Amino acid sequence: MKRTKIYPFLLCVITITFSCATTRKSEKYYQENKVAISELRTDFEVLYKHQPFSAGFTDKSFKFYSMQIVTDSLRSIYANDTGKKELWDNIFTFHYDTVLLKKMAGKMKQLKCLWIGRSNYYMNDQKVPFTFISFGSALIEKPFVENKYYILVFLDKKVEHPEVDDRVKKGKLVPIDDVVYFTIGSNYR
Numbered sequence: 001m002k003r004t005k006i007y008p009f010l011l012c013v014i015t016i017t018f019s020c021a022t023t024r025k026s027e028k029y030y031q032e033n034k035v036a037i038s039e040l041r042t043d044f045e046v047l048y049k050h051q052p053f054s055a056g057f058t059d060k061s062f063k064f065y066s067m068q069i070v071t072d073s074l075r076s077i078y079a080n081d082t083g084k085k086e087l088w089d090n091i092f093t094f095h096y097d098t099v100l101l102k103k104m105a106g107k108m109k110q111l112k113c114l115w116i117g118r119s120n121y122y123m124n125d126q127k128v129p130f131t132f133i134s135f136g137s138a139l140i141e142k143p144f145v146e147n148k149y150y151i152l153v154f155l156d157k158k159v160e161h162p163e164v165d166d167r168v169k170k171g172k173l174v175p176i177d178d179v180v181y182f183t184i185g186s187n188y189r
Contacts, residue, residue, distance in 0.1 A: 027174075027176050027182065029150075030152060030176050030180065030182070033111055036107060036110060036111055037111065037133065037152070039107060040104060040107040040108065040111065040113065040116065040133070041116075041131060041133070041154060043100055043103055043104040043107065044104060044116050044131065045131070046097075046100060047096060047097065047100055047101065047104065048118060050094070050095070050096065050097070051069065051070075051071075051094040051095075051096065052069075052070040052118070053067055053068060053069045053070060053096075053117075054067075054068045054070075054115065054116060054117030054118065055067045055068070055101075055104070055105075055108075055115070055116060055117075056108065056113070056114050056115030056116060056117075056134075057108065057109075057113075057114055057115075058079060060136070062108070062109045062112070064079060065079065065087075065105060066078070066079040067079075067087060067090075067091075068117070069090055069094060076090070078090055104116075111133075111135075112135060112136060113133055113134070113135055114134050114135060114136060114149065115132075115133070115134045116131070116132070116133050116134075117131070117132055118130070118131050118132075119132065123159075123161050123163050123164075124161075128155065128156075128159055129155075129156050130153050130154060130155050130156065131153075131154040131156075132151055132152065132153050132154070133151070133152045133154075134149045134150065134151045134152075134185070135149065135150040135151070135152075136149065136150070147186065148184045148185065148186060149184065149185050149186070150182070150184060151182070151183050151184065151185050152176075152180060152181070152182055153173070153180070153181040153182070153183060154179060154180055155179040155180075155181070156179070157179065158178045158179055
């Protein structure tokens with residue numbers, strides 16, 4: 001009789017222990033590559049302050065680089081697979097640091113990062129800027145299912161707002177730390 005009461009208790013203890021011990025792949029990846037991701041973000045932020053842009057790769061082999069340059073009046077996209085000359089002309093026109101761009105591209109290849117950019121989210125008419133880094137498809141082995149991409153979201157500062165709490169509760173945002181979140185999206189940029 002006592003033995004039958006102890007089995008459910010042991011089963012609960014084992015279940016709780018294993019569920020608390022596991023970490024998400026996204027959090028594990030972030031922790032393992034934290035230094036490289038931080039370096040990538042720093043390089044990007046330096047270049048972004050000079051002239052806003054986003055950049056990434058348009059192929060899974062990380063050969064074709066694309067850059068979206070944002071000016072006051074327009075957003076232009078340049079890629080080295082179709083308009084290599086235009087891409088380089090605009091890099092020189094906007095006086096980007098080519099050494100830093102090359103270093104950033106190398107770090108992106110190393111991390112298998114598809115895209116890096118900045119955007120804003122509005123909560124109650126308040127602008128919340130963030131940097132995002134997206135990675136390969138979460139469903140790459142299922143060719144007839146819509147692609148989903150792993151995305152790390154870096155807030156400029158901690159945001160405490162019911163909308164953020166609601167997204168965390170629903171699993172749309174997974175907190176990694178106070179300013180870093182993980183999500184899965186249907187677009188990589």
